[in-house]
Structure formats: structure tokens, C-alpha cells
Amino acid sequence: MALVGKIAAVTGAGKGIGQALTETLLKNGAKVALLDVNEAAGKSLAEALGKQYGQDKVLFINCNVESDEQMKAAFQKIIETFEAIDIFCNNAGILNETQWEKTISINLMGVIRGAYLALEHMNKLTGGRGGVILNTASMAGLGPLLSCPAYTASKHGVVGFTRAMGAASAASGYGVRFNALCPGFVQTDLFNNIQGNLGQFSHLRDAAQLLIDKMGTMTASEVVECVIELLTDETKNGEVFYVYPQGTSYVTFPSMVK
Numbered sequence: 001m002a003l004v005g006k007i008a009a010v011t012g013a014g015k016g017i018g019q020a021l022t023e024t025l026l027k028n029g030a031k032v033a034l035l036d037v038n039e040a041a042g043k044s045l046a047e048a049l050g051k052q053y054g055q056d057k058v059l060f061i062n063c064n065v066e067s068d069e070q071m072k073a074a075f076q077k078i079i080e081t082f083e084a085i086d087i088f089c090n091n092a093g094i095l096n097e098t099q100w101e102k103t104i105s106i107n108l109m110g111v112i113r114g115a116y117l118a119l120e121h122m123n124k125l126t127g128g129r130g131g132v133i134l135n136t137a138s139m140a141g142l143g144p145l146l147s148c149p150a151y152t153a154s155k156h157g158v159v160g161f162t163r164a165m166g167a168a169s170a171a172s173g174y175g176v177r178f179n180a181l182c183p184g185f186v187q188t189d190l191f192n193n194i195q196g197n198l199g200q201f202s203h204l205r206d207a208a209q210l211l212i213d214k215m216g217t218m219t220a221s222e223v224v225e226c227v228i229e230l231l232t233d234e235t236k237n238g239e240v241f242y243v244y245p246q247g248t249s250y251v252t253f254p255s256m257v258k
């Protein structure tokens, strides 16, 4: 599936990994709707990218992934403007162990909400033209990040949801692929502003720092460079793609059928 002419939407598009995803999609010829709750960041990015790629290629929508109403309205606006949707990147996320319910609400419930609404418009059985849904999980979806149990739980949830939806979509003939992206540590606001967000696990920051020092960090652009394959390769469905400073790999899981 080539990206030229495709219609994409990215949540949390205003900054960090979402911004890099948006720029990469535009660079490869897609039109992109930028969804973000941060109006200032999303609007100014959309204006800058509109000047670079054409105003008809970008659309900013102020939208909180926690709100069913705002997300439904966002999809309506995308369809009105671009007539379809082929690629949906469920990327918005936070890390806040003090506000752990909000972390689950945005990172996991927001992803499920986004996927189900996107599917209503993308499902080939209901008039959509198929496509791909990319869920940003994390390496914390594959193993524990000791200072962030709620964040870890949210990301394990995203990995499980993606794998189950990939299988459900294939078995049902929806024509929509589901893949999860699991980066290690990425230099973004989420990563840089961790102070004060670890709550009762603040005493574990040194242990987490050791892990960061051992693993290293990446830029958002370095992560997203590796993602094109996941979006374009039609054989990739239900995949969990691990991106770390030294390379990438598709994660394998134990078989449940012995």
C-alpha cells in the first residue's frame, strides 16, 4: 500500500512522535488530519506543514481522545474534508502515575475508542476502503517499567488489544490491519518532563535512570523512519514492532495452543 494520496489521521499529532509521524506521512504523499488537545501546538504545526506541503494536505482538529463526542466529530470532519480515511495512528499518550486513571483513560481507553470509531469508517464490509490502524504502545507494553506500573499496564493493554483486533479483523474480512509500535526511550516532552509524574514510585527514578543509561535514547524521527514498513506492507497485521536504539524487531509471543 503506497502512501501517496492516502488519507491519514494522527492523534497527539502536535508534538513528539505524533509530530514525526505526521511529517513522515506528508513527506510520503499522504494527506493528514492532526488531532490534538493542545490547540496551540497542533495549529501552529498544521500551519507550518500546510505552507510546506499545501494547505489542502493538512487539517488540524482540536480533539481530546478521552471524549467520545469530540472523537466522533473529528471523524465526521475528516470525512467531510478528505472523503475517506485509510490510515489511523492512535498515538496520543501521557505518563502520569499520580493521575493513573487518566493515564489508563488516554493511553488505553483512548486507543480502543479511536480504533472502534476509525473502523466504522474504514471497514470494507460497511462501505470503507480498508487500511491500517497503528497503535503507539511502548517497550513498556512488552516488559515492566518499574517506576511506572499504571503506564506499563496501559501499554500492555494496547499490545493485547492490537493483537486481538488484528486477528478479529482478519477473521471478519474488515480489510483493516492493526499493528502496534513499541519504542524504547524517545526524547520528547513526555520523556523530558517526567519529574513530578512518578507519584508514589518517585523513589525508583535512579533505577529507571540506570535503565535509560543502559538502553540509550532515540529521537522521534529515528523511531518513525522505521514505521513506514508497518504502514505499507500489506502482510503486516497484528504485529508488535519493537524499535530500540540499536535496531528493530517484530516481537514473537508464546503460542497458546500446545
Ligand SMILES: NC(=O)C1=CN([C@@H]2O[C@H](COP(=O)(O)OP(=O)(O)OC[C@H]3O[C@@H](n4cnc5c(N)ncnc54)[C@H](O)[C@@H]3O)[C@@H](O)[C@H]2O)C=CC1
Residues within 6 Å of the ligand: 011, 012, 013, 014, 015, 016, 017, 018, 035, 036, 037, 038, 041, 063, 064, 065, 066, 091, 092, 093, 094, 106, 107, 136, 137, 138, 139, 182, 183, 184, 185, 186, 187, 188, 189, 190, 191
Ligand atoms: N517518549 C517516549 O519515551 C515514548 C513514548 N511512547 C508513546 O508515544 C506516544 C507519544 O508520546 P510522546 O511523543 O513521547 O509524547 P509528547 O508528550 O511529546 O506528545 C504527546 C502529544 O499527545 C497530545 N495529547 C496528550 N493527551 C491527549 C489527549 N487526551 N487527546 C489528544 N491529544 C493528547 C499532547 O498534547 C502532545 O501533543 C504516547 O502514546 C507515549 O506513551 C512510547 C514509547 C516511548
Ligand SMILES: CCCCCC(=O)/C=C/C=C\C/C=C\C/C=C\CCCC(=O)O
Residues within 6 Å of the ligand: 095, 137, 138, 139, 140, 144, 145, 147, 148, 183, 184, 185, 186, 190, 191, 194, 195, 198, 204, 205, 206, 208, 209, 211
Ligand atoms: C523500558 C520501557 C521503555 C518505555 C519508554 C516509554 O514508553 C516512556 C518513557 C518515558 C520516560 C521514562 C520513564 C521513567 C523514568 C523515570 C525516571 C528517570 C529519571 C529522570 C530524572 O530524574 O531526571
